[in-house]
Amino acid sequence: MERLFQSSMDEVDRLVGLDDEEKQLLQDADAAADELLVSEFEKYVERKYNPEIANVLRRHNLMGVPIDKEHGGRGARQLVEALFLERMGQTGMGVITLADVHMCLGSLAVQDWGNEEQKARYLPAAAKGDVLFAYGLTEPEAGSDPGSLKTSYARDGDGFRLSGSKYLISNGSVATNMLVFARPEGAARGVTAFLVDTKQEGFKVDMRLEEKMGLFTSDTSLISLDGAFVPREDVLGEEGKGLSVAYSALLNGRIGIASGCLGVMEDCLNQVRERVTSRVQHGKEIARHQLIQKHVAYIESSLEACRWLVYRAAMKKDEYEKSPGTLSVRTDGDRLSAVAKYVSSRCAFESADRAVQCFGGFGYSIMSPVAKHFLDSRVARIYEGTDEIMELKIASSVLGRGFEAYR
Ligand SMILES: Cc1cc2nc3c(=O)[nH]c(=O)nc-3n(C[C@H](O)[C@H](O)[C@H](O)COP(=O)(O)OP(=O)(O)OC[C@H]3O[C@@H](n4cnc5c(N)ncnc54)[C@H](O)[C@@H]3O)c2cc1C
Numbered sequence: 001m002e003r004l005f006q007s008s009m010d011e012v013d014r015l016v017g018l019d020d021e022e023k024q025l026l027q028d029a030d031a032a033a034d035e036l037l038v039s040e041f042e043k044y045v046e047r048k049y050n051p052e053i054a055n056v057l058r059r060h061n062l063m064g065v066p067i068d069k070e071h072g073g074r075g076a077r078q079l080v081e082a083l084f085l086e087r088m089g090q091t092g093m094g095v096i097t098l099a100d101v102h103m104c105l106g107s108l109a110v111q112d113w114g115n116e117e118q119k120a121r122y123l124p125a126a127a128k129g130d131v132l133f134a135y136g137l138t139e140p141e142a143g144s145d146p147g148s149l150k151t152s153y154a155r156d157g158d159g160f161r162l163s164g165s166k167y168l169i170s171n172g173s174v175a176t177n178m179l180v181f182a183r184p185e186g187a188a189r190g191v192t193a194f195l196v197d198t199k200q201e202g203f204k205v206d207m208r209l210e211e212k213m214g215l216f217t218s219d220t221s222l223i224s225l226d227g228a229f230v231p232r233e234d235v236l237g238e239e240g241k242g243l244s245v246a247y248s249a250l251l252n253g254r255i256g257i258a259s260g261c262l263g264v265m266e267d268c269l270n271q272v273r274e275r276v277t278s279r280v281q282h283g284k285e286i287a288r289h290q291l292i293q294k295h296v297a298y299i300e301s302s303l304e305a306c307r308w309l310v311y312r313a314a315m316k317k318d319e320y321e322k323s324p325g326t327l328s329v330r331t332d333g334d335r336l337s338a339v340a341k342y343v344s345s346r347c348a349f350e351s352a353d354r355a356v357q358c359f360g361g362f363g364y365s366i367m368s369p370v371a372k373h374f375l376d377s378r379v380a381r382i383y384e385g386t387d388e389i390m391e392l393k394i395a396s397s398v399l400g401r402g403f404e405a406y407r
Pocket of ligand 1 (some may be wrong): 134135138144170215382385386405
């Protein structure tokens with residue numbers, strides 16, 4: 001098994017201008033993606049979490065891609081992070097889920113919101129992969145509406161005790177630290193973000209959620225917090241401002257998921273190209289039938305169109321990093337990351353569906369590579385903001401805040 005196609009380094013270089021370190025990073029990504037292909041497929045067939053994802057990323061020094069160099073990371077700008085995740089996405093959304101949650105939701109939240117002491121404590125370890133992050137926003141009764149979350153905290157000496165339940169948590173049973181959002185006990189407002197050490201009695205993995213329709217190689221768990229202790233120094237950002245931390249992390253995460261979806265489309269295109277040019281029906285390669293070419297054209301056009309959306313969202317995020325606090329740039333970044341995630345996740349799923357169609361009966365077998373993308377990519381339309389929430393967000397960004405339909 002091999003990856004059939006990689007976006008050429010020269011082409012990417014011409015487009016965005018890469019320095020030598022950035023080229024090296026993308027070469028490392030290619031090497032890691034090649035190395036992951038076999039274990040990813042084997043674990044998918046066994047329907048099991050793939051521990052090799054983190055191991056391979058660690059071996060290639062890819063656990064801290066967006067973390068500043070001064071904190072041990074590779075200091076990649078958002079655009080290069082997107083190019084890195086695009087390459088990793090060819091191996092599937094299981095790999096992207098671990099990488100996105102650890103880097104875009106966890107590490108970048110600490111980098112963006114942490115104080116110097118927190119950054120020094122967490123980021124070098126996260127860059128090495130000794131710290132693996134999970135992100136705990138969703139609860140059994142609070143999904144699209146995180147403002148209704150019930151996990152609560154109370155003061156206890158030099159810290160806080162957290163109680164509640166977090167549902168559908170990626171990396172939940174394998175993370176060393178989880179970013180948890182909770183509100184003060186008995187209060188309706190004032191969510192705070194906490195960095196919770198998972199190696200303590202009060203942190204319990206109730207269940208690994210293995211009855212998923214896909215994404216088997218990613219760990220998804222139900223977590224309960226039963227008086228989990230968090231020292232005061234592990235509050236991330238200001239007390240009461242946790243939803244700002246949560247939403248800004250999601251802005252980073254959505255660009256990551258959209259980038260992974262580009263890789264899914266690339267792999268679908270490559271797999272389809274190989275299959276339709278070798279499979280013969282009605283006396284000729286099926287690639288010569290015009291209706292098959294229609295599917296190829298769809299996947300290729302989706303990929304090229306989505307590349308622009310993803311790179312543009314990433315470039316806007318880079319612009320924001322240069323002038324943090326500029327509200328118009330931040331708002332544009334939020335809108336563009338929602339557009340990139342909304343369109344790319346739909347196109348990736350539709351591309352996987354068309355790839356299954358091109359493969360015919362073999363496409364319907366779980367042993368076909370495109371079936372894995374079909375099963376795995378569906379989640380990208382649900383997590384980190386569903387299609388509908390993205391639509392509402394995009395529409396209100398056009399119509400104005402007064403028209404926010406989900407307030
Ligand atoms: C495999 C997997 C991994 C995940 N990983 C994580 C993780 O690591 N951390 C984490 O915190 N969460 C995670 N999630 C949770 C995910 O973010 C939520 O499932 C998602 O936000 C939707 O919430 P919900 O499932 O409660 O659906 P609901 O909010 O109940 O929504 C159900 C439906 O109603 C629609 N809907 C809801 N409100 C509105 C509205 N106002 N207007 C129109 N339509 C609306 C939704 O779009 C959806 O179609 C994961 C989910 C999955 C499946």
